[in-house]
Amino acid sequence: xxxxxxxxxxxALARAFHWLIAVLIIAxxxxxxxxxxxxxxxxxxxxxxxxxxxxxTILALVLLRIAWRLTEKHPADPPAMPCxxxxxxxxxxxxxxxxxxxxxxxxxxxxxxxxxxxVWFGWFDVPSxxxxxxxxxxxxxxxxxxxxxxxxxxxxxxHIGAALWHHFKQRDDVxxxxxxxxxxxxGGGR
Amino acid sequence: xxxxxxxxxxxxxxxxxxxxxxxxxxVDPPHSSLTFTNTYQTVTYTGQFRRFNAVINYDxxxxxxxxxDVTIDITSLDTQNSxxxxxxxxxxxxxxxxxxxxxxxxxxxxxxxxxxIIADGVLTLRGISKPVALTVSFKPNGNTATLDVTxxxxxxxxxxxxxxxxxxxxxxxxxxxxxxxxxxx
Numbered sequence: 289x290x291x292x293x294x295x296x297x298x299x300a301l302a303r304a305f306h307w308l309i310a311v312l313i314i315a316x317x318x319x320x321x322x323x324x325x326x327x328x329x330x331x332x333x334x335x336x337x338x339x340x341x342x343x344x345t346i347l348a349l350v351l352l353r354i355a356w357r358l359t360e361k362h363p364a365d366p367p368a369m370p371c372x373x374x375x376x377x378x379x380x381x382x383x384x385x386x387x388x389x390x391x392x393x394x395x396x397x398x399x400x401x402x403x404x405x406x407v408w409f410g411w412f413d414v415p416s417x418x419x420x421x422x423x424x425x426x427x428x429x430x431x432x433x434x435x436x437x438x439x440x441x442x443x444x445x446x447h448i449g450a451a452l453w454h455h456f457k458q459r460d461d462v463x464x465x466x467x468x469x470x471x472x473x474x475g476g477g478r
Numbered sequence: 479x480x481x482x483x484x485x486x487x488x489x490x491x492x493x494x495x496x497x498x499x500x501x502x503x504x505v506d507p508p509h510s511s512l513t514f515t516n517t518y519q520t521v522t523y524t525g526q527f528r529r530f531n532a533v534i535n536y537d538x539x540x541x542x543x544x545x546x547d548v549t550i551d552i553t554s555l556d557t558q559n560s561x562x563x564x565x566x567x568x569x570x571x572x573x574x575x576x577x578x579x580x581x582x583x584x585x586x587x588x589x590x591x592x593x594x595i596i597a598d599g600v601l602t603l604r605g606i607s608k609p610v611a612l613t614v615s616f617k618p619n620g621n622t623a624t625l626d627v628t629x630x631x632x633x634x635x636x637x638x639x640x641x642x643x644x645x646x647x648x649x650x651x652x653x654x655x656x657x658x659x660x661x662x663x
Contacts, residue, residue: 405521
């Protein structure tokens with residue numbers, strides 16, 4: 289199982305980044321939507337702290353994933369794909385990268401403007417992006433954080449929908465390249 | 479003769495009612511502050527009470543007649559975090575609906591072994607009165623002076639954030655209170 293991606297499929301590291309970040313984003317969305325409904329108890333404070341820690345983790349993983357991606361090839365698009373689909377796929381992927389960087393950053397910004405603590409899994413303090421409480425930027429940062437999240441939900445629906453469409457309708461190896469890597473047909477064959 | 483006795487009695491009563499206090503000072507509010515530090519989720523933060531009233535009688539050479547009498551408007555709490563402030567004023571914490579004010583009054587002044595001046599007193603907070611000692615640093619400057627006092631207070635001693643909020647890794651128990659007063663004659 290090659291670590292690096294080739295034009296035939298995603299390498300083990302790229303796939304590990306993809307699926308780890310995917311799981312964290314889904315968990316993060318569920319936690320984020322649930323925590324705002326909670327009554328004010330120490331549990332709520334802890335769940336908020338968890339949400340912040342996971343968000344910073346996603347931010348760091350996405351930066352590492354982008355840095356890694358810049359050093360390696362990536363799989364070629366299926367030859368039969370029409371031009372508009374290739375453009376749509378590339379635009380969606382770019383937008384996803386922008387969003388999964390911007391959402392944790394806007395959360396960090398909101399937390400900073402709220403002058404709330406930020407401790408990564410209780411291990412170390414993460415600095416504020418602002419100089420203390422900022423009542424002007426605080427609501428703007430929150431609105432941005434929430435709006436970008438819902439935009440991400442829409443784009444993820446497109447992304448997942450397209451992956452399933454490739455796999456089950458087009459019967460190409462786009463999804464397989466991200467699951468098993470090289471896209472080699474493992475047993476059975478199509 | 480009767481009138482004479484009345485005058486003597488009045489003088490005696492007034493004498494007892496207003497014992498000789500050390501020099502009285504006026505606090506200059508814009509240049510004075512009452513701040514505290516505590517930890518929230520292990521991160522140190524600073525807060526302040528923007529409104530307080532301090533009656534200060536102090537002369538470093540006459541500690542026997544020194545007196546501090548401070549009333550703090552708890553609703554003027556500001557920790558630069560609106561959610562935290564809102565929560566802190568609620569029933570689980572300061573409960574300002576019932577206890578809007580705190581009060582500190584000195585009972586005696588003494589010189590500690592290391593030469594520092596200590597003011598022993600009683601702090602009444604959230605309806606609970608406990609002894610609290612202030613470390614006093616007084617710096618005269620012409621006819622004005624600055625007075626810095628520091629105290630260590632345990633929030634749980636006063637029932638602030640008990641029960642589910644008692645965990646000190648969430649909110650530290652120890653609170654360092656610092657008063658900085660700019661004094662005028």
